[in-house]
Amino acid sequence: MTFEQAWQRWRDEREAELRSPEGFLAITGLHWLSAKPQRFPGVPGVWSKAPEGAVVELGPGEWLELGGTTLAGRYVFGDVDPVGVVATFDTGTVEVADRFGTPVLRPRQPDGPFLRDYTGTPTYAPDPAWRLIAAFTRYATSRPISVGSVVEGRSSVIDAVGEVAFDVGGRPQRLIAFDGGDDELWLLFTDETSGVTTYAACRQLAVEPPVDGKAVLDFNRAANMPCAYTIHATCPLPPASNHIDVLVEAGEQTPPRAPAD
Known part of the structure; x- marks a missing residue:
């Protein structure tokens, strides 16, 4: 399977998830x-x-x-x-x-307004250049980190398991990585496209288990959080340090949101 075919399969699976009558777009x-x-x-x-x-x-x-x-x-x-x-x-x-x-x-509800009026999520075109290799440093023990949320005045604690370090266009970046389950990493981040072409609060990236201290960050699969689609979400926000100070022109862009009935 080519890089483009694998990405398209991911997009198809992602859209099927978003359009599910039991998914978060169906929340009323x-x-x-x-x-x-x-x-x-x-x-x-x-x-x-x-x-x-x-x-x-x-x-x-x-x-x-x-x-x-x-x-x-x-x-x-x-x-x-x-x-x-x-x-x-x-x-x-x-x-x-x-x-x-x-x-x-x-x-x-399968006919909820956010699901009913969903028209799809725009994305950047897939680009292998946004498939980056990062150095992963695992913490000796997981570190509970308090993060904010899109719900005003509410915060939550999630487990950080380490950090990923990588370069983008010669600029060094470092992000805190959270436990994604089954040894996967979960990244919450913003970048210089946030609030411009991508959702302002943050995007997320699932990362396969690191091997020999290396993690593959495929930003072509950077995805929106539920709060990008519905007012009925309680998404966590990334730590302030999880900002990439370049334009990450890869992955999902800001989706249209249906008005709440």
């Missing part, structure tokens, strides 16, 4: 649970945050399905993690997850 709301029981548009049940975690009270005729089990009456989700769980109902799904220590609900 971001609801923070509190001790006060509340109903939310388009979601069965009355929801609250109890000492034992997220709780739903399902009324007559209301149901959710979770892991093949149909829920009715009172159900305790407990202390969900950031990945959360997804329950289904007759017209959609609802994600129950933790954000910044608070349980949240994010319902998804």
Whole structure:
């Protein structure tokens, strides 16, 4: 497979993910649970945050399905993690997850406005010159780093596992790398295109496991975070040091965003 063919396969898979009726473009709301029981548009049940975690009270005729089990009456989700769980109902799904220590609900509908009006993500043309080799320095132990988020006043802690160092046009760059799972690295970064041709807050790059202290950074696959597409996202922001001081004219550009209904 050629470089261009491999990139096009990545683009096709990425677009399929974005257009999924269960993806983040299908999210229609971001609801923070509190001790006060509340109903939310388009979601069965009355929801609250109890000492034992997220709780739903399902009324007559209301149901959710979770892991093949149909829920009715009172159900305790407990202390969900950031990945959360997804329950289904007759017209959609609802994600129950933790954000910044608070349980949240994010319902998804296949006809939600952000998904319904999505027209595709523009990209730079693939260029092998943006496939860079970086030196990877692994920390002796992972370092929890507090980072901001697109949600005003909220921050989160994510594990940094090391740093990647590389040159772009003779200019040295160094980025903190986070744990991407399965020994992969995850980079959050801005560059001189941010807020011009690419999304202002940041982009992300998944990096395959380093080999012998070397990591391949293919910026042709630099991707937007969910917050570039929807107001119902809680994306982390990169550390201030994760700025590349050149134009990284590779990867995804700023997408059009549908107005929220």
